[in-house]
Amino acid sequence: MSDDILSVIPTDPRWQPDQAAAERAVAVVEGLVTETLNGIEDDLEVTWHERVAVVDCGQNLERIGCPECGPSLDTEWWRDLVEAHDDGFATLVVDVPCCGAGTSLDALDYDWPCGFARFEIAIWNPGRGRFADEELAALAGALAGALGHPVRQVWAHI
Secondary structure, X not given: OOOEEEEEEEOOOOOOOOHHHHHHHHHXXXXXXXXXXXXXXXXXXXXXXXXXXXXXXXXXXXEEEOOOOOOEOOHHHHHHHHHHOOOOEOOOEEEOOOOOOEEEHHHOEEEOOOEEEEEEEEEEOOOOOOOOHHHHHHHHHHHHHHHOOOEEEEEEEO
């Protein structure tokens, strides 16, 4: 059996909210998906990672492009890199194999989106599509008050 996971992460890979902000964001997520889930507590995971973790799109990953020279990168190179850092990343700096340029893993061009984060809200089999822009804005506001903290979403299929 396969699963879909809709994850919401901060756009800054190192940023983490405090406990109260995380609880506000979870309440927003629950309001957005309660109608499509039975027993959301079993399908919602909130994780604070000690180090920056990859939040990938699983089988949805079709292509990774180099932000410097444009061609597709070998996804096996990327998967090997991720597996070598299964305990998280101290730095996202990497030299891409296509042109040798130094860049950041979160700057690569992922098709479907992937991300890196120290905080993640994951909804398993959400029974709905991606969050709309206004829903993401509500989540951003919940995470950091009036100023908000920008978030992005990653849709994984495993």
